[in-house]
Amino acid sequence: MTRQLVYTGFISLDGVVDSPGSEAEGHRSGGWVVDTELVPEAFALKGEELADTTALMFGRRSYEAFAPIWRDSEDHVDYRDLPKYVVSAGLSEDALIDGWGPITILRSTDDVAKLKESxxxxxxxxxxxxxxxxxxxxALIDRYNLLVFPVLLGAGKHLFSRADRAKQTLELRDSATYSNGVTKLVYDVVR
Incomplete structure (x- = not known):
C-alpha cells in the first residue's frame, strides 16, 4: 500500500492559492483569507488534518516561508517533530532550518514517487x-482538501495546471458550506 499524498489549502473560487494570509507574500490581493469573516467551523478541516498527518511536504519557496514561522508557532506545535520533505533541485542541506524535526530534500518527482512507496x-x-x-x-496526488473562499482574484499562482493532459476524475469525499461563504471540498483522486 502506498502512502497518501494530500494537498491541503485555501483557494479562491477561480483557483488562486497565492498569498492567502497577507500582502507580504507578494500578491496585490494578499490577505484574502483574513478578509473573510471568521467562522471557526469553516476551519475545522485544519484540525481534522492533524490526526491524519504523518509528514509534511513543501516546495522550496513555501518551505522557506513556513519553516521559520511554523517551527516556533504554538499553533503549529503538532507539526514540529514530524518528518518534513522539501522538493527542490537547488536547495542545499546547509539551508535547512534546525529544530524543526527531520527534514529531507527530494530532488525530483521521481523521488516523491519513491517516497510514496515507502x-x-x-x-x-x-x-x-x-x-x-x-x-x-x-498523477502523484491522492486527495485534495480544499477550503474554497468566495473571492475572484484573477492573477496569482493557480493550483491546477493549464496543461493539456489526460482527464483526472475526482470523487467527493466530504463537503460543507459555511455562513461566511467558504465551502469545504474534499476530493479523492480516482485511479
Whole structure:
C-alpha cells in the first residue's frame, strides 16, 4: 500500500492559492483569507488534518516561508517533530532550518514517487502551488482538501495546471458550506 499524498489549502473560487494570509507574500490581493469573516467551523478541516498527518511536504519557496514561522508557532506545535520533505533541485542541506524535526530534500518527482512507496501514513502538502501542479500532472496526488473562499482574484499562482493532459476524475469525499461563504471540498483522486 502506498502512502497518501494530500494537498491541503485555501483557494479562491477561480483557483488562486497565492498569498492567502497577507500582502507580504507578494500578491496585490494578499490577505484574502483574513478578509473573510471568521467562522471557526469553516476551519475545522485544519484540525481534522492533524490526526491524519504523518509528514509534511513543501516546495522550496513555501518551505522557506513556513519553516521559520511554523517551527516556533504554538499553533503549529503538532507539526514540529514530524518528518518534513522539501522538493527542490537547488536547495542545499546547509539551508535547512534546525529544530524543526527531520527534514529531507527530494530532488525530483521521481523521488516523491519513491517516497510514496515507502512505509508510513499520509503526507500533507501546504502551500507549494508549483509543486502541487507538478505532482498532479505526474498523477502523484491522492486527495485534495480544499477550503474554497468566495473571492475572484484573477492573477496569482493557480493550483491546477493549464496543461493539456489526460482527464483526472475526482470523487467527493466530504463537503460543507459555511455562513461566511467558504465551502469545504474534499476530493479523492480516482485511479
Amino acid at each position: 512505509e508510513g501514513g499520509a503526507i500533507y502538502i501546504h502551500g507549494s502551488a508549483e509543486l502541487a501542479r507538478n505532482l498532479s500532472d505526474a
